[in-house]
Amino acid sequence: MSEHIAFIGGGNMASAIITGLQKQGTSPQQISVVEPDPVARDKLNASFGVQAQAQADASLDTATLVVWAVKPQVFKDAAASVAPFTRQALHLSVAAGVRSDSITRWLGTERVVRAMPNTPALVGQGITGLYARAGATQADQQRVSDLLTSTGASIWFDAEDKLDVVTALSGSGPAYVFYFMEAMTTAGTEMGLSREQAQQLTIATFAGASALAQASSDAPQVLRQRVTSKGGTTFAAISSMEDNDVRALFIDAMYAARERAKQLGDEFGAD
Ligand SMILES: NC(=O)c1ccc[n+]([C@@H]2O[C@H](COP(=O)([O-])OP(=O)(O)OC[C@H]3O[C@@H](n4cnc5c(N)ncnc54)[C@H](OP(=O)(O)O)[C@@H]3O)[C@@H](O)[C@H]2O)c1
Numbered sequence: 001m002s003e004h005i006a007f008i009g010g011g012n013m014a015s016a017i018i019t020g021l022q023k024q025g026t027s028p029q030q031i032s033v034v035e036p037d038p039v040a041r042d043k044l045n046a047s048f049g050v051q052a053q054a055q056a057d058a059s060l061d062t063a064t065l066v067v068w069a070v071k072p073q074v075f076k077d078a079a080a081s082v083a084p085f086t087r088q089a090l091h092l093s094v095a096a097g098v099r100s101d102s103i104t105r106w107l108g109t110e111r112v113v114r115a116m117p118n119t120p121a122l123v124g125q126g127i128t129g130l131y132a133r134a135g136a137t138q139a140d141q142q143r144v145s146d147l148l149t150s151t152g153a154s155i156w157f158d159a160e161d162k163l164d165v166v167t168a169l170s171g172s173g174p175a176y177v178f179y180f181m182e183a184m185t186t187a188g189t190e191m192g193l194s195r196e197q198a199q200q201l202t203i204a205t206f207a208g209a210s211a212l213a214q215a216s217s218d219a220p221q222v223l224r225q226r227v228t229s230k231g232g233t234t235f236a237a238i239s240s241m242e243d244n245d246v247r248a249l250f251i252d253a254m255y256a257a258r259e260r261a262k263q264l265g266d267e268f269g270a271d
Pocket residue numbers: 008009010011012013014034035036037040068069070071072074077078094095096116117118119171
């Protein structure tokens with residue numbers, strides 16, 4: 001059977017996944033997108049050759065997989081217009097926070113998988129946390145894993161509330177990295193480097209340290225200790241951070257993100 005994948009919402013996340021699908025050989029004819037914004041529709045057509053439509057209609061009847069890539073606050077309304085055409089399909093939601101109980105209720109099907117991706121998916125370096133409802137079969141789960149392969153890695157979780165932790169860690173995580181990058185670039189500039197030089201050094205440092213952590217069997221803690229000789233320059237920097245409780249503040253920040261993910265579920269999941 002030939003696959004027909006329908007995207008509800010044609011923004012950043014949908015574009016990242018469509019890029020991956022096309023790399024895997026999916027043709028534009030196998031993809032439909034429901035996207036109310038005409039500018040976004042034109043962009044999808046220009047980038048992917050996909051004909052996006054403003055509203056859900058009976059052309060979605062043949063969809064085998066529906067990917068929900070809308071903001072959480074519009075999910076329920078979008079679901080009301082899409083559900084009548086897609087009861088036969090497997091549903092994959094990338095919407096932050098919206099719980100599968102709500103999705104199942106709105107769509108009238110138990111074949112639901114939730115995903116929490118992150119923006120490095122745009123360059124094939126993302127990591128996605130996944131949770132499947134009992135109604136999604138092993139084959140459905142494999143289908144989702146295959147779909148996401150070209151956006152990066154993925155990890156399945158056996159309890160849905162762990163996706164709130166994934167949201168706080170890898171979902172929002174790229175922004176934490178950019179935040180540290182901003183601080184390092186600012187400091188480098190203040191200390192006399194050009195902004196361009198400081199930025200180049202910062203980005204290369206993150207890329208290099210990530211590659212080293214990935215290639216090494218040692219934990220980041222060990223890698224850090226190895227470059228922190230007592231009395232040295234790195235030691236001075238780390239001691240300053242420890243004295244100022246940067247670690248504890250950072251952990252607090254992640255708890256705040258998880259709390260917000262939970263709130264989103266409560267806010268947007270109501271009947
Ligand atoms: N970007 C990330 O890093 C990331 C990571 C993890 C999860 N997510 C989740 O992925 C979801 C999508 O994020 P995104 O960054 O792709 O957002 P986005 O770029 O804003 O894309 C969402 C698109 O959906 C469209 N839309 C609005 N109402 C619709 C409706 N009723 N039917 C169909 N389409 C509709 C929007 O059009 P208008 O602009 O006209 O409203 C917009 O083009 C969000 O729930 C987000 O939490 C994103």
